[in-house]
Amino acid sequence: MSQTNRLGTPTRASVAPLYAAGFTTAFGAHSVAAGLGAEAGAGGHGIAANLLVLGVLLALYDVAEVFLKPVFGSLADRIGPKPVIVGGLIGFALASAVGIEWAQPLALALARLGQGAAASAFSPASSASVARVAGASTGRYFGRYGAWKGLGYAFGPLIGAGALLIGGFPLLFGVLAGLALAVSVWVAVAMPRLDPLPRPRYRLADLVRQLSERSFVGPTAVLAAATGSLGAAVGFLPALAAKEGLGTAASIAVVTVLALSSSVVQPQIGRLRDAGRITDRAGMTGGLAAIVAGVLVAACGALAAGAWAGIAVYAAALLVGSGIGVATPVAFAHLADATPHERMGRTMGSAELGRELGDAGGPLLVGSVAAAAGIGWGLGALAVAVAAIAAVAPRGSPDAAR
Secondary structure (H helix, E strand, C coil), X not given: CCCCCCCCCCCHHHHHHHHHXXXXXXXXXXXXXXXXXXXXXXXXCCHHHCHHHHHHHHHHHHHHHHHHHHHHHHHHHHHCHHHHHHHHHHHHHHHHHHHHHCCCHHHHHHHHHHHHHHHHHHHHHHHHHHHHHHCCCHHHHHHHHHHHHHHHHHHHHHHHHHHHHHHHHHHHHHHHHHHHHHHHHHHHHHCCCCCCCCCCCCCHHHHHHHHHCHHHHHHHHHHHHHHHHHHXXXXXXXXXXXXXXXXXXXXXXXXHHHHHHHHHHHHHHHHHHHCCCCCHHHHHHHHHHHHHHHHHHHHHHHHCCCHHHHHHHHHHHHHHHHHHHHHHHHHHHHHHHXXXXXXXXXXXXXXXXXXXXXXXXXXXXXXXXXXXXXXXXXXXXXXXXXXXXXXXXXXXXXXXXX
């Protein structure tokens, strides 16, 4: 008999490869992006020296995810999530192998597009698998899953920088290919099989109704706000640190502080949520409130000078990272508890689409306002947007029809 829905208490061996898949998508996205940015910032004459080419290469990964995550999420519902995860990881390894020929702009473009498409498969399928194996402990397991993704965000640029120093982009893409291939074998061997579940035939009207329910819109908006804040903070907090003369290492460390604070907080919040110590609305709105506070601290730091400005940047990173760590696992757990298992993949894929839109919208909002009025006002605009989204956080407990 295959292992399907409720597996009791999942073993560490069965869920660890899912955490590794989450780490892989975050590591793959940020390590290459940081490397491209570093090449451009160093004034190199390679492919990233052309800022337009740089922008296209950075966008290809996210463009693929925006269009494909709901598709692969639905596929995971139809055939089961495990083959989608394994296939996506193998695809990621193959795309990374193409990127070993990074000196060719077309090769790197195809590699980034392929990596994004592959991540679109195994990312929502992994989230759906976490939801199905977690049972009544969705907060705890999404907290751990998010923590490992946070480690990918934190160490991706650092490990990527080391690989670039030793062997350039060929070594970096080789590391990514090896990591994805190893994780695909791990998932194939250790992850339990989760069979597709019988599903009613959904009409377009049913899909529209499901995607407009408050139990979906609210958590997805919270995830978009948290991810948009992450994207803006990763881009603009190091810029503020460098502006205050903190140096390259100290500026990069700001991102590490943000990511590590999120990774530390998420498992703790997940356990508190499952124990009934915090409600879903309190977790989501409280996390967004911490993000708003951190963004406002950064905005004030942009107007300050000297040591206080540097302290403000690090305090902002700690607050924003902690806020993301509070809001994210609670929002994912709410989605999981509100969704019937037979359409978990589609729901997670659609929610991931919302996160991708937030990831693009947050930096765009800050950058557009900052270009006209200064970075302090740009960060202030982000704080207002995040505070407004807190109003749509769901008020009650999730009510899943399982």
